[in-house]
Amino acid sequence: MEGIAKVQNINLPRRKLVVAAAIGGLLKLLPSNAFAQIASQGAGSQWDRAAAFDAAIDKIISSQKIVGLTVVAAKSGHVVYERTAGFGDREAKRVVGPNEIYRIASMTKALVCVTGLSFIEKGKLSLEDPVSKWLPYFMPKTQDGKQPVITIRHLMTHTAGLTYGFLEPEDGIYHKLGVSDGLDNGELTLEENLRRLASAPLLYEPGTSWGYSLAIDVLGGVIEQVAQASLQDAVKTTITDPLGLDSLKFSVPKGTVVATAYADSQTPPVRMTDSFRFKFGKGAIVYSPSRAFNNKAFPSGGVGMVGTARDYLKFVETIRMGGGRIITPKSAAAFTTNALGDLPMSMGGPGFGWGLGVAVLKDPSAAGLRLGPGSWNWSGVYGTNFWVDPVAELSVVALTNTAIGGMAGSLPGDLRHAAYNG
Template identity: 60%
Template sequence: MESTTLQNAADTKEFSRRQLLVTASVGGLGVALAGPLSNALAAAPTWSRAKALDEVIFNAVNSGQIVGATVIAAKNGDIVYQRAAGFADRESRRPMNEDEVCRLASMTKPIVGVTALALIDRGQLGLEDPLTRWLPDFRPKLADGREPVITVRHLLTHTAGLSYGFLEAPDGAYHRLGVSDGLDASGLTLDENLRRIASAPLLFEPGTGWHYSVAIDVLGAVIARVTGLTLPEAVRTLVTDPLGLSSLTFVAEPNTVLATPYGDASPHPGRMTDPFSLPFGPSAIVYSPARAFDSSAFPSGGVGMVGTARDYLRFVEAIRTGGAGIIHPDTVAAITRNAIGDLPVAAAGPGFGWGLGVAVLKDPLAAKLPLRAGSWNWAGVYGTNFWVDPAEGLSVVALTNTAVAGMSGDFPTALRRAAYAD
């Protein structure tokens, strides 16, 4: 099924060029999740919003804003839309496909958060546990020298007072200490990175502010200590294996071909080198695309995973439908309910709060989005994003290989609006 624009294109050459960029579509065939874990195919009505989504994706790819994208949507448990467009590797002309493995970056965080919550549901970990119970040497201090109590809850809600290097000025403490944000080829062990994080002063008393941070990397270390497993083993045992999500891993298999990453540039995104630096906020994000294959790199709970859009959709659908047995339904409610009061969530924007691991929409008017209140979402700096609208029964995952245009800005905003087009 093509978009209205494509169907009515008068320019046959342009029409053919666009067809070459499109590699797959489900159109009128829905994929029944039958519970969020089934792969069975079943007939479903053509989704009325498919053409609007096609238009957004084709425009982003054909304009060169996005190199390649794969987008999948489920409505009330049925896959009603799936589209891959553009190039997984522009230079070799390898097209993006529906099962493309992409670097998830911060879309790793909800998976690791759910892993921690699974341990809480089993009574092995507590939300109010002080970190020193599990990481006795992790004792960051405030600027005045006081050592406050940081809890697991503070980590999940990004209210611990920690930060990210790319959110600091180039002379900030994380840069001076050589803290890894988890995207670079730092060569550090997780223990050494934790030591450096703990050496930086906290931005505020835990619980009194919100600041996006390496908190989920620290949480990954807690999970490893609680379980006696590595973080990848714990995630696999508690979440991805029970849900059958084989593509969601911390280290790509040697024979896996990942989508080639690109960084925003003019007139078109540039192919990432290794390392690759992209200006962002007050400084820059430093990427190492090869890190996805490096089994010696510490597993970053904040940004370290790879996977397909379909598997990620199955993950968020498991949460939307009550936890699929990996966490309790009341834990799902806690994840997706604002847990920080009126604290501003700068990284999500106006109208958003934060639950136990995801941004939660409180005020759609303030956010200027068509999503319903109670929707939850997050995104990643390799160019990925997702959202879940429980009131609509809608889950959408969009993985691109273009940083950061696939994460924030015109493309994800237009995609959200198209998914609610009448």
Template identity: 50%
Template sequence: MNERLDTVIDRAIEEERIVGTVVLVAEDGQVVYRRAAGFADREDGVPVREDTVFRFASLTKAIVSVAALALIERGDLRLDGPVTDWIPSFRPRFGDEEESVITVRHLMTHTSGLTYGFMELPDSRFHQAGVSDGLDQPGLSMEENLRRISSVPLNHTPGRRWNYSVATDVLGEVIARCAGIPLPDLVERLVTGPLGMRNTSFRVGDGVALANPYGDGDPRPVPMAEPHRILFGRSAVLYSPARAFDAASFPSGGGGMVGTAPDFLAFLEVLRTGGAPVLKPESVLALTTNAIGDLRVNAVGPGWGFGLGVAVLKDPVLAETPESPGTWRWGGAYGHSWFVDPVRRLSMVALTNTAIAGMNGPYPDGIRDAVYGVVR
């Protein structure tokens, strides 16, 4: 496996598809592969190290989902409780419905009817309202973004379809209000603190140098501007790298954390082995078991379902993947991918500073195939 992974990484760096990366693989609780390659800052020649801090983007979602499940375990939050219990003013509606009741479950399974900017056409009501996807608009408050989200009609009746969305940002605000403390403090109390994830948070610590972010370009990735736009989905993903340093920006439960590959691998391994000390095994099972029936998960394609925060593999043949049934995974729009295969007792984290190539396409697919020994 090591030689196969080295080949994939070396080729991506040499062909300048990826600027920098950290890849960690654990098997049965032991790290069996570790590699840092390329540059954290290409222009100044700063190499990536294993402990380089990256903007997590949607890796944040799994962490916030675990925090929500911890509150549900304690009886402080109800999975089927309406969001308006905690955010009374949050009442977006679908079409002519008198009221569209969005529950915590809808938020966690991305079946709320909410959406993301890159899922919508450029002239859509969503874009006209100026909604932030959690990666852009430094200084925007949660209150204002919730107002903007509420002003846009839902894409469908809650529970009717799966649609990737700002739901985890809303979830983050729900659990913060439920606990009575800011989301960054809550996540530290319930998840990152107990697990010793010292380099993972919503705040960039003093003296911490984040990996410089790059966007896909021709002939090679380009340093991200402020702001930066990458065509993706039905429109584009909007980035503001400076957001990570702006304390006035709302803490995005869907994409606002920064952290390291070792921290995130430790988080995944705790979940794979039962959840202690942050969750009970039955909560981990709820997180990682398909909870949406036969609804199509359009972000990852056929063969996948979705649990209470992660995609869950139902049919490897349909999904055209070597992963085992029951594998759970996700990624991050700054250029990341990860998966846990509970059957093979495998956990893999691949962080890069290159969007979108580090998240979608030949690089993450090649890493996955190299882990399983698949030749395509």
């Protein structure tokens, strides 16, 4: 426990940082007219939930269930909380830095879907376009041999009939075909991976069910064709450059300091190796942390990006406030509004639906949550999560380096309890 005590002493609640962010850093939060207007209104008082957030973070770090983390929150357009705790590299005794870069895994999906929406509103792409219009080779069949039309809408809503390899048994068809989930560190091209995926039978007729899947990797392939550029460049041009989000990338140069990845398969969590198998449901997630430094690995639209909590907060706050410089308010609303009707989700629990890139809270009572209706969120298997409550005008991003506890352990629930309970 001596090491844990040292970490807690180094990472005391960062009050000065919070105040600085609220007063001066806000001007850098989002370079849009909307945020410039809010910045001119002043920072307001210190957030009244900061102490509760501190307690939740102290609890998870002292339990040794999470190795290191960064939590940042914005309320009504102001950064009201930012805290780092624990180790970015436990073995080297390197504490989490103020601009720690994390592997954000499936939180990548939101950025790629917003990139797709930007092309749709420009008339370069349509939700009703068949995927085969852009990827002629991508025409998978159902298990009874039919060849249905898969649209861009099906991809964005995870209703295309696809799945992930880690969601099937380890002798499943995706494994037999060598389909990559985007987490390993091979040098397979995106096209080759999508061709392998297209040769697997669909799980169901597109549009008839919801199934979390490689659909956003397929969308990434479509975006490359529409943009006539790599997915990295398309996201950069559409989102990260306009908002100044320099840390959000599909790969970084070797030597860049990135939070070391750990797995909470035991306590304390173990340091991941390449490649690291983590038992998950019927199968296993295969992680290769070194992929973050491999610029030859294909850009996985589903799980491939890295970045800082602050930059991701800027992104979600842009969407919460109507799209800023990157998409229109209409597109931002479509992104964050349930697009499934009454079609149930197999993840997220009761009360949730899915928009055009994120989970959407339809019924807080059914979900047992105090979040406002229309709140939206998602997470990542490297141990990351975020949520946005448009009613409370609250956005929270919590990035950890511990899989899967930062995603599915007690931390997300503890932070939400801290945010809403007096």
